[in-house]
Amino acid sequence: MARLPLYLRALNGLAERGIATVSSEDLAVGAGVNSAKLRKDLSHLGSYGTRGVGYDVDYLIYQISRELGLTQDWAVAIVGVGNLGRALANYGGFVSRGFRVASLLDADAEVVGTGIAGLVVEHIDSLESVIRERAVSIVVIATPAAAAQEVCNRVTAAGITSILNFAPVVLTVPDGVDVRKVDLSIELQILAFHEQRKVTGGVDETAAAAADQWPGTVGMSERNQGASAPPRGGRT
């Protein structure tokens, strides 16, 4: 389940505060979910709770970590050392959860050779050999959009089946390859959507009025005139 990492984080917070036992109710509010859902999720891993008492925090942390495969050490390669790549390389949340950044790679000669987060940036040419020799099993793509598919092709060809993609493109991959996409602007767009709803109770009036007067055309019937000459001026 995709919620296990959430529980894990809440549990780690409890463990740090020295709490040894937690009820499903308390853990649920900590993770921001329904308590019945949490119990059902946990019951899928096996019965690790004690009725009348709750769950042993440390034991549950261990069980979830094991289920998520965090008890083993995952070698991760980050391709693309721009601002985002740098932020990821320094991100503490990776190391603390069983992920080891095995390599930073970039195509830019300016960046290759510089040191970031205790690693020396390597040239993208070594991608395949790095993956092979350091047993990399997950690749993070933090390149510009234009380079992402090319990188993706190379890493899948090299046998990688798990990719975390930060580039704003939909990657096409062979069957059996997992791609998870993170788009930092999508979340903002969703917030803006809700914010707009709060303010105006719907689409704002100025924009709605403008919608009826689509620039360059008069009505629906004429709209498709613009099919060969795009209606929005200045994109030719």
Add this chain to the structure above:
Amino acid sequence: MARLPLYLRALNGLAERGIATVSSEDLAVGAGVNSAKLRKDLSHLGSYGTRGVGYDVDYLIYQISRELGLTQDWAVAIVGVGNLGRALANYGGFVSRGFRVASLLDADAEVVGTGIAGLVVEHIDSLESVIRERAVSIVVIATPAAAAQEVCNRVTAAGITSILNFAPVVLTVPDGVDVRKVDLSIELQILAFHEQRKVTGGVDETAAAAADQWPGTVGMSERNQGASAPPRGGRT
């Protein structure tokens, strides 16, 4: 709907390549969803397609942008100018979609006053005045976990109702406030989970064996002895 930003990005890609019309089928594969789902989503916005032809790309971009509230200019403040904050400030995807970074704020005197992405980092003390004077409507929290709730309290008190949280904590907010959380390590954990499944067909055997021998205790019945003295050694 949360999928509109996805469609929007696919559409922008098509527009850049000069494509004027697209069928639901083509757009669906571009966005990685089912075509029927896409049509149903779009029909909720109104009937913007032409049967037998498809959708006018530019017109649809405009309609979705309007629905998402991207036709107006959103002022965003980023709190916490670490690696992640810097990456976000430089992230092109924000500006291109109607979001304007109105301010970068940090508590660290070392960082305050430096220039990033054409802005001068301001001190966190000015948080409230910045929000008020620049009409900030969305706040991005990219601080360390420990500082996030405090920042959150201050911005909600200042009237902010939309927060994008990158800090690895669950924020508690008053009713009516929207919080969206992005955790860069959760996606990685989900990948690791699937990767593990691929390799072993389930939980790996070493860990499974170890699970039956929870360190420090013998069996289930004794486990709760550890409630006051945590079973996993060295966390006191």
Add this chain to the structure above:
DNA sequence: GTACCTTTGTGAACCAATGCACAAAGTCAC
């Protein structure tokens, strides 16, 4: 040992979202 209390684990109802399949609507060729 017994009665009571707390909390888990789960059966069952419920709800929303998904995908199929097809009719309606429009285009294009001739």
Add this chain to the structure above:
DNA sequence: GTGACTTTGTGCATTGGTTCACAAAGGTAC
């Protein structure tokens, strides 16, 4: 103008996930 073809928009069945509610299980007090 007519007929064949394409593509949208949507009714409907199905699926998956969420929540409720409660019995079973264990702990605790006396």
